[in-house]
Amino acid sequence: MQYAILCYHDEKVVTSWTRAEDDAVLAKLAAVHEELKAQGRLGPVVRLLPTTTATTLKKDREPPLVVDGPFAETKEALLGFYIVDCADLEDALEVARALGRANPGGSYEVRPVGLFFPDERAS
Amino acid sequence: MSRGTGWIGDLLAAARPQAVAALLRHFRDLDRAEEAFQEACVRALRTWPEKGPPRNAAAWLIMVGRNAMIDAARRTKREAPLAREEAIPDAGTGQDATVARIDEADYRDDILRLLFVCCHPVLKPTDQVALSLRIVGGLSVGQIARAFLVGDSAMEQRITRAKRRIAQADVGYEVPGPVERAERIGAVAGVIYLVFNEGYTTGIAAEGARAALCEEAIRLGRLLQRLFPTEPEIMGLLALMLLQHARAGARFDDAGEVIPLDRQDRARWDGVRIAEGRALVDKAARHARPGGYQLQAAIAAQHARAQGTDWGRIAQLYAALEHLQPSPVVTLNRAVALLKAGQAEDAWGLVAPLASQLDGYFYFHGARGAILRALGRADEAREAFAQAISLANTAAEAAHMRDQLDAL
Numbered sequence: 135m136q137y138a139i140l141c142y143h144d145e146k147v148v149t150s151w152t153r154a155e156d157d158a159v160l161a162k163l164a165a166v167h168e169e170l171k172a173q174g175r176l177g178p179v180v181r182l183l184p185t186t187t188a189t190t191l192k193k194d195r196e197p198p199l200v201v202d203g204p205f206a207e208t209k210e211a212l213l214g215f216y217i218v219d220c221a222d223l224e225d226a227l228e229v230a231r232a233l234g235r236a237n238p239g240g241s242y243e244v245r246p247v248g249l250f251f252p253d254e255r256a257s
Numbered sequence: 258m259s260r261g262t263g264w265i266g267d268l269l270a271a272a273r274p275q276a277v278a279a280l281l282r283h284f285r286d287l288d289r290a291e292e293a294f295q296e297a298c299v300r301a302l303r304t305w306p307e308k309g310p311p312r313n314a315a316a317w318l319i320m321v322g323r324n325a326m327i328d329a330a331r332r333t334k335r336e337a338p339l340a341r342e343e344a345i346p347d348a349g350t351g352q353d354a355t356v357a358r359i360d361e362a363d364y365r366d367d368i369l370r371l372l373f374v375c376c377h378p379v380l381k382p383t384d385q386v387a388l389s390l391r392i393v394g395g396l397s398v399g400q401i402a403r404a405f406l407v408g409d410s411a412m413e414q415r416i417t418r419a420k421r422r423i424a425q426a427d428v429g430y431e432v433p434g435p436v437e438r439a440e441r442i443g444a445v446a447g448v449i450y451l452v453f454n455e456g457y458t459t460g461i462a463a464e465g466a467r468a469a470l471c472e473e474a475i476r477l478g479r480l481l482q483r484l485f486p487t488e489p490e491i492m493g494l495l496a497l498m499l500l501q502h503a504r505a506g507a508r509f510d511d512a513g514e515v516i517p518l519d520r521q522d523r524a525r526w527d528g529v530r531i532a533e534g535r536a537l538v539d540k541a542a543r544h545a546r547p548g549g550y551q552l553q554a555a556i557a558a559q560h561a562r563a564q565g566t567d568w569g570r571i572a573q574l575y576a577a578l579e580h581l582q583p584s585p586v587v588t589l590n591r592a593v594a595l596l597k598a599g600q601a602e603d604a605w606g607l608v609a610p611l612a613s614q615l616d617g618y619f620y621f622h623g624a625r626g627a628i629l630r631a632l633g634r635a636d637e638a639r640e641a642f643a644q645a646i647s648l649a650n651t652a653a654e655a656a657h658m659r660d661q662l663d664a665l
Contacts, residue, residue: 149479186482186495187536202540203486
């Protein structure tokens with residue numbers, strides 16, 4: 135089963151990291167990524183730019199409305215996500231725990247994937 | 258501690274905006290807030306070398322600055338009949354516990370309040386900027402004077418006058434409501450960009466206090482954008498700072514010499530910051546309300562292009578900027594872009610009339626030299642580079658000009 139691990143954190147904290155702090159977190163995460171990769175179960179990994187770069191299309195009306203900013207102004211924002219093959223929820227939580235040890239703070243929302251279209255870009 | 262003797266200075270400079278802002282919230286008086294901060298710095302210089310830095314430098318400085326002022330007030334009031342209740346220090350309160358309770362998030366509002374006070378409409382824009390650089394940025398009067406191309410004593414007077422006006426006016430130390438906020442946003446944006454520039458133009462060491470100014474300015478820019486999410490100029494400002502700062506790691510060589518843009522190692526540019534800056538330029542463009550920051554950010558985005566810089570496009574963007582905000586420095590930049598686009602004659606046509614306005618400006622003579630060289634007027638070019646050297650602000654600038662001179 136595929137699980138999405140959605141990363142939520144206080145963006146003000148994350149964007150205040152110095153380059154060195156950021157590199158240190160990425161290096162620790164890389165070790166966890168490598169392990170998952172070696173097991174052949176690491177799917178796409180995405181880190182999003184800060185919510186200040188976000189634009190929201192409200193499509194509950196016609197024509198849709200384009201609004202500056204993220205969908206929801208929350209203290210902890212969606213900053214990125216993983217797709218990982220996991221046996222069950224407990225397995226997915228174990229992966230999330232390992233990622234959390236490398237990158238403490240904030241929350242991971244663990245959520246099964248319903249439909250997944252593989253990457254079919256030209257390059 | 259292997260950071261050398263400057264580490265305390267770096268910490269104090271980085272903590273300054275937060276600390277002074279919180280002290281202003283407490284004292285509601287710029288002079289007292291500054292005095293409290295200075296006193297805290299004196300104590301930091303006395304105790305940190307021995308004890309090491311506190312975990313949260315800003316919180317430490319706020320606590321110590323507050324207590325120092327309260328102690329001083331108590332001393333001067335010893336013979337007064339009654340001390341006001343708030344003047345009595347929290348004797349016995351463990352400092353660490355109190356420090357831990359100070360919420361990081363409070364600092365953001367404090368800094369904005371501080372900026373609004375420094376950018377108050379009772380002040381002229383130039384005084385707003387000067388006061389903010391002094392109070393928020395903690396720059397010396399001399400540094401601010403150089404940023405403004407004026408003398409030290411003139412700047413000293415200007416800052417003193419600005420403080421007096423703030424003290425006399427009923428400025429209100431609360432963060433203003435939505436309407437007034439929007440009115441002051443331009444002044445605050447200008448101040449943030451000047452803070453950034455002060456860090457950018459002198460920021461050699463990545464870890465130095467000057468580079469921290471750039472980070473602080475970017476943080477303030479993000480904060481401002483969250484408060485005003487639909488203002489394209491704020492997006493432009495943030496984009497501009499991100500795109501310029503993205504090149505920080507490539508701007509100086511190991512000897513501290515300036516590396517011109519075309520010779521920078523692009524692998525050392527920060528791709529994530531460039532992507533973020535570009536995304537913001539894009540987002541702002543959707544509003545179809547161009548402004549100075551947006552145009553400058555678009556220029557910076559051109560410089561950050563992986564496929565190389567399109568100088569013709571940059572000259573166009575400078576022309577648009579010149580139309581919107583006429584200034585001899587913008588004209589000078591447009592001329593440099595034209596020179597790099599291979600139009601040295603046109604560049605000279607723009608630069609020659611600027612002499613009376615920019616004669617004391619390092620970059621003017623550097624650019625003049627480059628254009629004259631391209632036109633084959635070597636003797637005049639030599640003279641221009643020599644003049645640039647005499648006006649250089651840093652050793653790196655002078656060294657770069659000497660290279661130009663040697664290459665002739």
